[in-house]
Amino acid sequence: MAAEHVIVTSTTDSETAARELATQAVEARLGACAQVVGPITSVYRWDGAVRTDREWRVEIKTTADRVPALAERLRQLHGYDLPEVIATPIVGGSADYLAWLTGETRDAG
Numbered sequence: 001m002a003a004e005h006v007i008v009t010s011t012t013d014s015e016t017a018a019r020e021l022a023t024q025a026v027e028a029r030l031g032a033c034a035q036v037v038g039p040i041t042s043v044y045r046w047d048g049a050v051r052t053d054r055e056w057r058v059e060i061k062t063t064a065d066r067v068p069a070l071a072e073r074l075r076q077l078h079g080y081d082l083p084e085v086i087a088t089p090i091v092g093g094s095a096d097y098l099a100w101l102t103g104e105t106r107d108a109g
Helices: 015-027 066-078 095-104
Strands: 005-012 035-044 051-061 088-090
Touching: 005 015, 005 066, 015 035, 015 051, 015 066, 035 088, 051 066, 066 088, 066 095
Parallel strands: none
Antiparallel strands: 005 051, 005 088, 035 051
C-alpha cells in the first residue's frame, strides 16, 4: 500500500535559502507546510573528499501525487549541483491534519 502523504526533505547552505525553498513550495501549493531546521552539521563525500558543512534542513509536508512537481521545483530553485530531495512516507497521523494537508496542496480555485 503506497502512502498518500509524504515529507519531502532537502538541505541547503543558509537559513535564507532554506526559507526561500519552503516559501516557494507552500506558495505554489506543492506543499501544505514546511519547517526549516538548523543549523545542522552534514558529513558527506563530494568530489572524492569527505566534507563537513553547516546546513539547514527543509521538511515539506505534501501528498504523494505532488512529489514529482515539488522535486522539480526544488531542483530549479536550489543552489546545489545535486540537491538532496528525499520523500519519506507518512504512515499515520491525525485524519483531520492529513485532510488539511491534502486540501492545502490543491488549487484554491
